[in-house]
Amino acid sequence: MYISGIGRTKFGKLDMTLHEMMVESVQKALDDSKTDLKNIDAIFVSNNLSGLNQGQLHLNSLLATILKLDIPIIRVESTCASGGVTFYNSLFSLSKFDNILVLGVEKMSALSSKELSTNIGTTSDKKLDQKQGFIFPAGAAMIIERYEKKFGNVMDELALISLKNHNNGNLNKNAHFFGKEVNLEKIKNSKKLVGKLRLYDCSPVSDGSVSIVVSKNKKDKRSVKIKSCEMSTGPISLSLNPGTSMPAVKKAAKRALDAADMKITDIDVIEIHDGYTIVELITMEDLGLCKPGKAPGMIRKGKTKLKGAIPVNTDGGLKANGHPIGATGLAQIYELVTQIRGEAGKRQVKAKTGLAHNIGGMVGSCVVTVLEGN
């Protein structure tokens, strides 16, 4: 299985409808793949909140209407892991089809923060979390507390993660925060939202769409091989996970690396789902980049920067590239493909292999994908 084409919109507060964003990313991915729409056998659509945010469900049929198609189109939802889970699902269809298109889209910016916070909250457990006022930033703040209790202060390192991702995002013209000047002082002095969690430890509210063309056979030398894509699930409520590690992440990563017959040290570039900076930090440990408690040291030494031993979130990650929920997992794959092809411009790193980590909840769904170039 190969990725033959990628396309995306810019991420951010966009003056575009769901329809417009989808059409733009689809067109760009088809152009990149040099594939005509008539040669696409099926489409998989990733979206989380359109039912609540726009009052628009049945996106698969909406897409059929817009693209004037009658092929199978399937919509998948798995909160922030919607992109990864859709990608995972789509690959099974290649036993039947030659070329498929995987599309992610989300429109988030048009709502008030109260409405959006409520809508995003519906992806947590209604009884255990929502009724008790639990929100995801509170979960991130709890993980920071636990981590600091176990391994010592970490807020300076979280600020370095935020700065790294903003620096990378400033090399990515499609990123939500492209062109925004951010420094350590600004990050450290940003408003505390919940517990120790600062505004600049959080990913933004973004609109955007990404499309990926996946083909059964290799199309040309720009095609990138899907070595593996594996998934794990876990409890929907963070109340059921008291640790500083996410079991579903460890399981999905092991499955994906085993299926690719690779070790984490064989990976050249990584996209981590940094919805919050603390998640990037603990995921470095869950992926096996270092032992528990050692990620802050790696951060201080700059090992995950563009010129570091293992660059993480070269596109800016969710923190600076943006987090249009349904498109996020596919944006990670978009970046890995761009890096592996050697088309990342000023943020280019030396990469033949890449790994994407996409999670939903904390952590109820996790998909890990491994890609390899020629």
Added chain:
Amino acid sequence: MPYVCPGCKKTWMHELKKCIRCNKELKETKPKKLKVMHCIKVIIPSLKHPDVPYYVSQLKDEHGNLYFKKSEEALKPGEILDENN
């Protein structure tokens, strides 16, 4: 409150009538003591929780079951809440 299977002793935090593994009827249990593990101040309002700040604490009962609890006042980590009082 947790629901325990008298057969396999597995615990569910959701109200289910029967154990999916042993098909035995689940028994609801009430924790006697809850230990405060964390307490986080929330200042982000939502439609269901418009009044901020409020606090969300993670509690652990004597069987190791975990819960979130909303309160208007901060709870002290390490504090034991006696559910009989």
